[in-house]
Amino acid sequence: MNGVTIVLIGPPAAGKTRIGRRLAKRLGLPFVDTDAVIVAQHGPIPGIFAEHGEPHFRALERVAVAESIAEPGVVSLGGGAVLDPETQSDLAATTVVLLTVQADAIASRISNAKRPLVTDLESWKRLVAARSDLYNSLADYTADTSTRPIETIVEEIAAWVEEGHR
Secondary structure, eight states, X not given: OTTOEEEEEOSTTSOHHHHHHXXXXXXXXXXEEHXXXXXXXXXXXXXXXXXXXXXXXXXXXXXXXXXXXXXXXXXXXXXXXXXXXXXHHHHTTSEEEEEEOOHHHHTTTTOSXXXXXXXXXXXXXXXXXXXXXXXXXXXXXXXXOSSSOHHHHHHHHHHHHHTTOO
């Protein structure tokens, strides 16, 4: 698995961090969550949005993404990171796994206040509708995380990666 960079994309609450962490362990690769990198360097994301606005956050996110995907490993991107055209170009050199989730499965997942662009189920649905085509166009592999056990999803993605599919 040396040299491979697997990037997890998808809407907020799809499980990118949880699955990414387990997938990295399963494949023996380092794991990076770009949102966690931003928080470590600049403070809580809702605070960045409130104080500096979304464009400033997206600029910080762009740097975190570029640095994170330059190294082999499993990288979890924030839901909106793929909106950046440079990030879209960079993803061409990686293996992109899209995690999808059905609206009825995410209600309990979005109840926390960590997501500045998702305040309720309706805002989540609008966001997913707006980004769906982009997510699909970037993905090399898609896995739905709505109801299946996380370990099952991780094993399916790992098997696909180990078989060398692109």
